[in-house]
Every structure is written in C-alpha cells, then in structure tokens.
Amino acid sequence: MASDWLDRIHWNPDGLIAVVTQEAGSGRVLTVAWANREALQRTAETGEAHYWSRSRRKLWRKGEESGHVQKVRAIRADCDQDAVLLEVEQVGGIACHTGRHSCFYLELRDGSWVEVDPVLKDPETMYGK
C-alpha cells in the first residue's frame, strides 16, 4: 500500500500522533493512545490497532498479551492531521488494562473523580499472572 497518506500526518516532535479509539456501534470512546509512523502503517496494513507505548518505548499491538485485539473498521484524521480516530470492534469487550470496557471510567462528580464503570474481568486473569 502506498504510504503518501502517512506523509500528510503532522507528527509531534517525538514523531507521534494522538490516537482516539472508538467502538463501532456503541460509539464509546475506549482509549487515547499514541502512534508513530510504523504503528499507524501496521494498523492500516493488518487491520488491527497498533500503538507506540511511551512508557515501554516499543511498538505495541493492542491485545498482544490480553487477547483484547481491536479490529479496525475505519481510520480517520482531523482537519489539522494531528489526531487520528480509529473506529474498532473491541474483541472481548475490554479495552482497559484495569479490566474495564473503556479507559474513561472516571467521571467528575461534585468536584471528585468517581469510578462509574465496573471491572468486567480481573486484570490478573487477563494477563495470565
């Protein structure tokens, strides 16, 4: 596949772009992560979401350990080409390493963050520890 589309991305000084991942159907925003050029290229080529792990400093195929792969239905970019939106099917229904559906499980209520979504699976089980 030609990669001209990758040349149109405005990478930040670290060579990364912010990636919002949204569940097809429900519309739930699952995660915000980062991709470098290779991660985005592999996402397009394989149809599975790849990111750049800033903490581990490595390419990361989402679900490589947990099995909770994200199957990509669409890839969008914004007007400034400095953010990407992935529309995905979330295998296993769990996107968060805490075992929740979405990483955005904290909601601001009366000036405090409250956990509003349940843990669906024990993280220790998810990662086989």
Place this chain on the structure above:
Amino acid sequence: MASDWLDRIHWNPDGLIAVVTQEAGSGRVLTVAWANREALQRTAETGEAHYWSRSRRKLWRKGEESGHVQKVRAIRADCDQDAVLLEVEQVGGIACHTGRHSCFYLELRDGSWVEVDPVLKDPETMYGK
C-alpha cells in the same frame, strides 16, 4: 469548587492534557484539543468547553468567535489521568473551523485521505469575515 480533582491529572511537560470531545446523543467524536489547568477548571465551573490553543498560546473558550459553544454534560478522565473526555452538546452542530460537524472528516480509503463529511457552513460566514 474544590480543585483536588485537578491535582490528580497527569499534565504533560507543557502543563497540558489531551481532551477528546464527543457529542452527547450521536456519540460523534468532534475534536481533539488540549487543556491546561485553567482551561479544565473553567470548563468545570462554567459548563462550557475551554481549551488551550497551542498555536495562539492562549486560553480559548470554544465558540467565542463562531458562537459554536460546547455545553458540557460530563467530564471523564482515563485510567492514567492523562486524557480527558468531554461529553458535550454542540451548539450549532458545527465543531470544526472548516464548517463541518466534526474535525474528523478525513477517512483513509485505498491509501488516501478522502473528505467524507460535508461543509455545513462557510467558514468566512462563521467568523464574520
């Protein structure tokens, strides 16, 4: 309002956090922008989305020029507290400075970015130029 919740945010080295803004009801992701502490505090206090404009280096009340204000229905944070999700009602139905509903109007098709959403309002009209 107490601001302990702001102390739990993991600001990046520039004092910013990525903010994904999603339309209530439709679930459409409208924008990805950035907020500093003041922007997030004002968002919570006023119920209208405020961001930090990195290009103009100033606090920015969304819609201050166009009238396309975002009325905030919920504020969420993710598991690492390094991204925020705003659920908003988009006044005027236009979030993008190009006059489109969402900033994510480019979709990757056959290796090229294609504009898949229409311009709803001429930007020159929007900004009164």
